[in-house]
Amino acid sequence: MKQPDVAPTRVLLSWSSGKDSAWALHRLRQDPGIEVVGLFTTLNQAFERVAMHGVRKQLLTEQAECVGLPLHCIDLPWPCSNEEYGRVMSDFIAGVVASGVRHMAFGDLFLEDVRAYRERQLAGTGISPLFPLWGSDTAQLAREMMAAGLRARISCLDPRKLPATLGGHEFDDALLAALPAGVDPCGEKGEFHTLALDGPMFLRPLAIRVGESVLRDDFLFTDLLPAAPDGGVVCPPA
Template sequence: MTKTKVLLSWSSGKDSAWALHQLRQDPAIEVVGLFTTLNQAFERVAMHGVRKQLLMQQAECVGLPIEAIDLPWPCSNEDYSRIMTGFIEGVVARGIRHMAFGDLFLEDVRAYRERQLEGTGIRALFPLWGSDTRLLAREMMEAGLKARISTLDPKKLEMSLGGHEFDEALLAALPDGVDPCGENGEFHTLAYDGPMFMLPLAIKTGETVVRDGFVFTDLLPLND
């Protein structure tokens, strides 16, 4: 049987890690690689704030090649569209016809991704779509997925939760109305271990800073 080759959008966080795990459960699918957009000026994953060096190590730990797409800062819609169009054309040229995303329930985000791929020959897959995030968060934890908060919105969460483990204590500390998986942008994570990892990513927690209205906790390679 010829497997369906899939390229996975990789944020470095728990949801994309769990999407990888789910895709790998399907014998008809082969995840052939990851892709991530980076803020070129800071060499960090957009929104998650994860260092490029850590991102590359993380990809090695899950056993997949990763393509880092550098975006200028600031990045206009025109620049973003041009850069992503070129990237998608290259993916199609390699014979890949599917891209997967770890989105859970935001209809506007899904519609945007589908519009972006319309007419390109690429079909979007959403392996986690429609999940009950209360159940999903605990399913991830029970399966051994480990992650730490790298970014949070201080209007929705206490700053002290920066760098916190994605665990039961975190869920208990979340205010009412905050999604357990942070799907509304309340927080973002760096995944460092779990069933999708061949070996754990060794990390330590650095300083926490406030920038552009968000709280960023610098996660670092353990041996730095």
């Protein structure tokens, strides 16, 4: 007797706009038992940019179209207290549960405190967290991403850990060779953040141009901009 088909697990993916989120999407899509039904991102409401990554909302929405998924933007006030953040996220999670989704995925790699925070945040909500990249060897993971065609640019870096000249740099072999000793190859300890542009999880590349870099709140943010109206293409490697 033929067994009844089992519906895939519907998953909402935390989307920072960076390479790790993009690779988490790729991993999840390789599992036939999982259906990624959307992305969610927290934004600084005052500046309309992705928290920490500094990516413009316009690029974020274009990027979601490029990977073929609906995007849920969570606007956070600036400044934002822990209490306000908790309230906003609780309301969002309640809406996710009401929609019938029971799993959220995150692209975390090895930071135990970050994972524990997410698990605490979701405890008792009806949502179970998934960590498809957890425990990855980040040096190996970076090479795996590049070999598969994932392309990204640095949107934010910590100048106390990386040379400011790497702002806007392509995530490539040259970048890995330029990283100072002790810097994680995937930037998992906050050394740098990226905007993903292309890869096996994209339906089409995200076309951008690299703008100016500015120092703000001890971090260097490189303004990544939509491609020029005359039809600019994805930036070539640095």
